[in-house]
Amino acid sequence: MQKYSGFGLLKHALTHHENWQKVWRNPLPKKNYDVIIVGGGGHGLATAYYLAKVHGITNVAVIEKGYLGGGNTARNTTIVRSNYLWDESAKLYEHAMKLWEGLSQELNYNVMFSQRGVLNLGHTLQDMRDIERRVNANRLNGIDGEVLNPQQIQEIVPMMDCSKKPRYPILGASWQPRGGVARHDAVAWGYARAADALGVDLIQQCEVVDIIIEDGRATGVMTNTQGVISAARIGCVTAGNSSVLADMAGFKLPLESHPLQALVSEPIKPILDTVVMSNHVHGYISQSDKGDLVIGAGIDGYNGYGQRGSYHTIEHTVQAIVELFPVFSRVRMNRQWGGIVDTCPDACPIISATPVDNLFFNCGWGTGGFKATPGSGHVFAATLAAGKASSMAEPFSMFRFHDGALIDEHGAAGVAH
Amino acid sequence: MAQQNRLTSGGRLDRSKVINFSYNGQSYSGFVGDTLASAMLANNIDIVGRSFKYSRPRGIVAAGAEEPNAIMQIGASEATQVPNVRATQQELYHGLVAASTNGWPNVEFDMMSTLGDLGSKVMPPGFYYKTFMYPKSMWNTYEKYIRKAAGLGRSPTEADPDRYDHYNQHADIVIVGAGPAGLSTALVAARSGARVIIADEQAEFGGALLDSKELINGEPAMQWVAKIVAELGQYPDVLMLPRSTVNGYHDHNFVTIHQRCSDHIADRAAKNASRQRMHRVRSKWVVLATGAHERPLVFANNDVPGCMLACAVSTYINRYSVVPGTQLVLMTTNDNAYTTAFDWSAAGREVVAILDCRVQGASAKVLEKAKLLGIKVLNGHAVVEVHGSKRVTSVSMSKINSTGDKLTGEVSKLSCDTVASSGGWSPAIHLSCHTGCRPIWRDDVIAFVPGVSLQNQLTAGAINGAYSLALCLAQGVEAGQIAVTKIGLAITEPIALANVETVAENLPMALFHIPHTKSTSRAPKQFVDLQNDVTAAGIELATLEGFESIEHVKRYTAMGFGTDQGKLGNINGMAIAAKSLNKTIPQTGTTIFRPNYTPVTFGAIAGRHCGGLFDPMRYSAMHQWHLENGALFEDVGNWKRPWYFPKAGENMQQTLARECLAVRESAGVLDASTLGKIDIQGPDAREFLGRVYTNAWAKLAVGKCRYGLMCGEDGMVFDDGVTACLAENHFIMTTTTGGAARVLQWLEIYQQTEWPELEVYFNSVTDHFSTITVTGPNARKVLEEVVDDIDISNQEFKYMDWKVATVQGIPARIFRISFTGELSFEINVQANYGMRIWQAVMQRGKQYNLTPYGTETMHILRAEKGFIIAGQDTDGSVNPYDLGMGWAVSNKKPFSFIGKRGMQRADCVKEGRKQMVGLKTKNPRQVIPEGAQAVDDPHESIPMTMLGHVTSSYYSACLGHSIAMAFIRNGHQRMGETVFYPMADGSAIEAIICSPVFLDPEGERQNV
């Protein structure tokens, strides 16, 4: 793999950038692989990379119906944090966080992981109880974080209205300094490039239309453009489309695919230096290195595969942003879009074996899986390599929805008296 | 000299009205009718900004929404700053203050640009990803500098003083664009009596006709426009919206129209007027008549100020009577652009040459006219490179082959200061793509046109690649007729097709990128996307590196990411990518257009739903009293509930202690009106309760109340409350304040979808009743003061009874139930009387030191009794047994009530679940923070083994020590054991596990 560096850049400048190698080959698929990963998003590509890098399994294909990283990876607001409540999930997301911290070097690709800190605002007494609970749990799990009061928040985000004026004044926040954002496309491309360099075949514009099952065992996939491709093991990492693939294999998942929307402002001069999230007024916002405000909307209540949602959802989000930041009222929205999020009843992922042998699923990340990309790939690779759930994956079996061992990350329900 | 480039006559200006404005601190003048851009050009301002990445000087290129360069900061005061305003769309007004958004120290001389060339060499697309990685620790520093370069304009730092509002509209036909096509549609629609909305982003209706010299029915096109506008004005059901951009086209024909009400008058709206208004329109049919944007050609240094779109040059001359230069070189791939050269020479300036890239050249008729004007026309020629830095000084041209991919002759120079180019037209298909429909490439018009839509959508005019005025008019009428008939209306008078002369044009040439003598990678920069400094070389590099999907090319190069969303550059970029991938344009396809068509102010999207109106505040009938008596409030759902009632000089703890002691020692009063109340009637009401609550209801007698737990099908508690049996088929259920709506919905969904055979009706009476809770040893005495008729002695009115009584002349239902553990009565009166009764109770209660208390004291009092609060002590993962409330689960009920099966699942009955217990701290004064996590061994190393968290924790003034409710793994088996709560400061609070009932376990106090 051609090494990237500032010096290399200079060198190529002299030859007018005519000699850059391809970031990845665009090969034709072989007939047979040890492992097929369905889904070339961040998670699928990371899985392929770690399969090759950590487990030495290089006879791997990633099959992507569109372009690499074109699904939710291309659509997300790129917030990375690990301050989850329950031990099982905190462990998983913190595992990912540690990988993030060395990812650019690991991949020799600058994923622009920017640890500018994440604030989760509290607007009610119950919000604050939940924040205290979570931050305490995080601390004892070795995850950084503290609870801030409005004055401390104001210092970090001077432009936000931390006064008592708003309808739901800010009472406090949890603060994870190691949290931040990353360049979503670079994450997909970095993993793709590194996986390709280790021999993984990246097959784009190739949709899996059926999963071939012989006496209870998955043996390959049928595709729309490349016919049948066989494999000893198949891992589906198809996010919003997971139920569609499960249906091909003849079972259901505890998932619903919903539109989740986001939007960006026009690029403006730097004015917001951290990530601000508010579940209560319902909006989250950060500013990208290009200057646009990246804003996440609420989820649309209906099922949808259209990569777009309803306008009033956007309205509510913008109202929340203007409520938090009255100074942004005159800033303008440049573009809005949507993704398809695979929501799980307990807001935790599924990394799991399935009723079909040799067929594994990594899904259910819903509205929050970008932050997990390296961890998800790492853990799923271990699972595929071993042919059974790795220890970190175990709690996330799809069968927890049978015995009831849910890991409810919705946090406390709305408080009531 | 002022307005050097202004012609002495012509244009749609009111020259009697001079307007003064300032740009970068200098003052200039223009006329009413000018845009900021036309005024700047009139004043010979070449440089309007510096480019984002290479900080190259940039000038005005276009005259409308497609402008990539002239992005201004506008606003006279801090609070009224507007970033990123397109000068070509900003009408000039008195005192307009504009500044360029990039360039340091200024746009004329920019430091970065000195780096520019070297800089640009090491800044190919994606260079970020290839560097700044080593040493790892440096990334933060690198990023600081990257961020410094970010952004165009700046956000205000003061809150917006203006108001924005929404208008919900319903129409039969929405027409987007008021050019010849749109106006024709509108006329048909209006005459049919349809409800019509026609919106156009420009200040005036007319579209391309605003700067066209064409004739309609023998008269200047704008006279035809004026007639139609006048007629449309006659119809009450036709709404004409100029200065209104249809920014989004959503599912089921919902469109949003962003109307700028006052941006053309000042940077701040008049008092009580809205600065901008968002029309939220639901329409039976939508007709897109959005026209087309001219496509520039891509050639070396095509970003030097003086390089413009051909049609833009015509617009400035004809509409604004501004000639943006002296010597013009026109390069075109089509006949139409010749008009620009004709306009230029009509304005008395020199046309150096028309370089027609087509070997066969233009039609005889056009050439004839050129000849007449003495304009030199060179067929099969193209501009290869532009010279000059801050303004075009000359161009290099050369012969080019018929396919446009090779230079076939010597390169020679032409001196000029303006280069107009036209590569044909790109229909404004943006809106048609918003609901997911993919455009179709048409070789004959060399453009993408709208694909087949699922919406009730029609298109007319240039958006269809129909470029002759005659066709646009005809298509407009046709679209109107189709829409009208689809709606079931008819036009009485037929529309006479306007007659216009159509000139036969020669076929245009499919050319996008002019080759250079050097390879693209070595040639001077050939810009595709001016705003994001995306070059032809950059796009070729992206494909060379393996980014074969056009979506990858977009994301790798940032093409089309700008505030113009690639209106000028996208098609050229796609063509260049396609070529270097040896594919056709349809094969590489397009990226997706999404809302917004042009950027929309956040304020306009938010409307009035911010500030005090962000979310409703719900008040009880006694709210005014709470305000007057100094209550502080807690947000619970939408409700504002009294939190506590501090007296002068008290801190919160003192207030709570006072309130608690008053209740335990004498009497307190709580406004409990916010609790959800559901009236339940019907022969199956009792059966229904048995199914939705975990406990038994079969035997609850009339006149009695009972507490109930509500679970989901998963067996997890989600609400609780007391329900009273009012009569055989009649109950009233109370829910938590926050849970009221959810519970009612819950009951309805089961009744309507699962058990429709059960005859029962649910009605919310939450707002109908005011509930006044009097509690404490003297509660009865207080009640006796206000109850007119009935005997409320312990014998006559038992715990968990309810009775009808008259309170101060007002009929009431009184429930003897207790959430404090004290003798308690809840007075329910019709809310219109709530305030009076509350006042009476307060008045008569004085002698017993009757003390009003809020939610916080209520929390403490109930915690002393170990009563849970659903939502605070539960989180959707605890079942009744976890809470030690198995007593509230009746498994004897024949029907498998909601939650029963759920709480029997393997995980719910397994050992080691977290269970609700009480806690007493070793140090009685120490209060464990709510949310603290328990461990057995405070010295265990991280990650520690957590046993569960504290859900409720207070200092109990009555008990003289702190109390807490908490979850502990296996807690019910661990009574008396010690656990530790590690704090952030490294200390650990030691606590002993106990029963959560801290006060009066036998419940005697409430039975007196």
Add this chain to the structure above:
Amino acid sequence: MFYIYCPHCEEQREEEEFHPAGQAHIPRPLDPQNCTDKEWGEYLFFRSNPKGLHHELWVHSIGCRKFFNMTRDTQSYAIKEVYKIGEQPKFTAVKRQVTKEEV
């Protein structure tokens, strides 16, 4: 944003008046006590979540407060029909025949 015909109010209303309530036609098992954990889990959580025609439950929450069913294409968002509780849909997806044995 959807424009929804309420079969009870008998006219089209804006989506803001409605709430989706998940997949339709998932009857509560008549004898929960005889369900295995697996069966109960499937009833609680497992959904068909199709791409294409979908039968879902909606409630006209800010309106007549009545629940009803809707057949909607989850990809195009086109509403094919609405029908009252207890009624059956006219539009149903052609189930892709599962070639391999069900698991």
Add this chain to the structure above:
Amino acid sequence: MSEQNISSEYNYAETVNSMNLLPAIDSGIIGHSPLEHADFSSVAAAQTELQSSIELTEMKLLGHIVIRGKPENLAFAEAVESVLGLALPKCLSVNRKETVSIRWISPDEWLVIVPAEQSYQIEHALVAKMQGHCAVVNVSGGQTLLRLQGKDVTKLLQKSMPIDVHDRSFPIGKVVTSVFAKTQAVLSRTGDQEWELVIRRSFADYVWLWIQDSCAEFDLIIRQ
């Protein structure tokens, strides 16, 4: 369950407990309307001179009675007709006679609005006459009625509600329950330029704030 008592085979009145509000009415004690604190009477007094494009009147303290039942249940339908002298209105419509009106709310729900002083007798009479599975629920304390008159009312409604208030789709006599700003309201049209809003008590102040704000560009005056 249902088998034991097929609708209309039992006497509704015996199965429910409805509060007797006569004493309250007789006592002459005047209750407080949800907008009491806005003190409309003084506001109105101060505005008598002003010319207006929207006039707002709170029709205070009326009797609001929700009735539930199946129209097929004749014992129910006839009871309503005999007590109110008005038939149950059909989908989305209002029936009125003098001071009494019935609004269709849903296929098995109607809102009866009557003068305060008659509210108890009417409620009582309804309860007494009805047979079988039905319900009568007094909600007078829980809501209030606002009357809006004037040429700009439809504009105010367009700013506040997503429904179509154009004559063609909202004729006089129609009623809908819909979104009002961020709460809800029952809107009915009583005249060419006259509309009625029924809103919930706890949201009344919010609605009042909203109306004032939306009317900044109009001439709003309060009438008593």
